[in-house]
Amino acid sequence: MTHLNRHLLLATLLVCPAVARADDEALSLRAAAHAQDTTPRHFPISINGNMADKLATGAHDPLHARCLVIANQQTAIGLVLVDACMMPRDLMDDAKRRTAEVTGLKPEQILISATHCHSAPTLSGVFQSEPDEPYRQFLVEQIVAGLKTCWDRLEPAQVGWGTVAVPGNIFIRRWLLKPGELALNPFGEMVDRIRMNPGFNNPQVDRPSAVPDHELSLLSVQARDGRPIAVYANYGLHYVGGVEGDQVSADYFGEFSQRIMRHLAAGSVTPPFVGILTNGTSANGNNVDYSQASSPRRQPYEQMGLVAESVAEAAAKRLKTVEYHTHLPLKSVTRELSLGVRKPSPEHLQKARDLLATQPTDKPLAGLPAVYARETVLMNDYPDEVSVLLQAIRIGELGIVSSPCETFAETGLAIKEQSPLKPTFVVELANGYSGYLPTPKDHELGGYETWRARSSYLAVDAEPKIRQTLLELLGEVSARQH
Ligand SMILES: [Zn+2]
Secondary structure: OOHHHOOOOHHHHHHOOOHHHHHHHHHEEEEEEEEEEOOOOOOEEEOOOOOOOEEEEEEEEEEEEEEEEOOOOOOOEEEEEEOOOOOOOOHHHEEEEEEEOOOOOOOHHHHEEEOOOOOOOOOOOOEEEEOHHHHHHHHHHHHHHHHHOOOOOOOEEEEEEEEEEOOOOOEEEEEEEEOOOOOOOOOOOOEEEEEEOOOOOOOOOOOOOOOOOEEEEEEEEEEEOOEEEEEEEOOOOOOOOOOOEEOOOOOOHHHHHHHHHHOOOOOOOOOEEEEEEEEEOOOOOEEOOOOOOOOOOOOOOHHHHHHHHHHHHHHHHHHHHOOEEOOEEEEEEEEEEEEOOOOOOHHHHHHHHHHHHHOOOOOOOOOOOHHHHHHHHHOOOOEEEEEEEEEEEEEEEEEEEEOOEOOOOOHHHHHOOOOOOOOOOEOEEEOOEEEEEEOOOHHHOHHHOOEOOOOOOOOOHHHHHHHHHHHHHHHHHHHHHH
């Protein structure tokens, strides 16, 4: 709508209810969802998310790019969740550009994020895992195909949203050392005041360094007759694990999709229902409660089923009472933010090169000092500054923000608290991969998430800058249209 037309329309709106209904029609929602299979077609394949590479020889359960498109006559939003540990910017940009060629979605209207399961093919080089190039190409094609299927299948829709606390699954994994205690980092410095995953009954640690965000946020999408199309959810649990090491798996994110479908009795609807559980701010939280004496013994894949069931059950119960809307404003904005990189000092670099010179070159590096020495050398080639793509989306009164980082619970809670849109989903590892995003306080405390590597390299001030920018973008998308 042109500026002039909008003013004319506004003027008539004040006096003419019939025009008000016509204007509403521009906000009439359409939607479609599709789960595109992304299980690798070739094995063995590198699995991401470990210090040493692992090779998968098969799939325990299928991987997907779970796609959802919501549109009105003014704009459209494409949401994609990929069963992956982390995905680089160029892969996602490529998928968006190619989607724009075959649908009406523009790149800035698409949000692609990774679940952060630690049992999917490597897409981003981290530690000793290297990306599988044919799989990267295959995945781009599947994302485009998934969004295209949605685009071609858009139908009149209604959406509703809500939140519910689901405690008992997420535990802060960063523990403060007892006063006076310090721990060694992999660069040989006795400076850390944090132990990540300290183990059970560790006498050196005191308590968790933060509180988790237990909120499960839900967006439910239905056809106008109430047939379920999709649920897009957000919950900040790192992953569950308990997989067999040589099998790819979608972890509890895949289990959630199955279980929410069953809870909503959506197993036989056409087109098929798609459950989508995005990762929230989970960098410092996982599913292991180190305040207990031990963790319960489980069979492979058992624990992820239990966690997925608790989340799906809570989701289904909460969705019974949400209010649905057929006409809503939609908006998506993106912004590039330039951030400093923590490059190694000349002394760190020399020390790393000296250490690597003593390592055998014909087998994987063993031990954290050697692994981080290699990361130090690789980080020396990084630019002094990088640009990260930040995004905010509005669906009625619901907000979604995303950054390409593994984000701490504190950051998500602060954004939710200050956001003008309620609820606000904080989706991590979206539209690129820029490593961990510790708060300045967490940088001071040290620990795994702060150790300089391709998995943690943004400057110490990155977290407040990203948080502030996401809040500005939320202000922008929530501003009144007229
Ligand atoms: Zn992880």
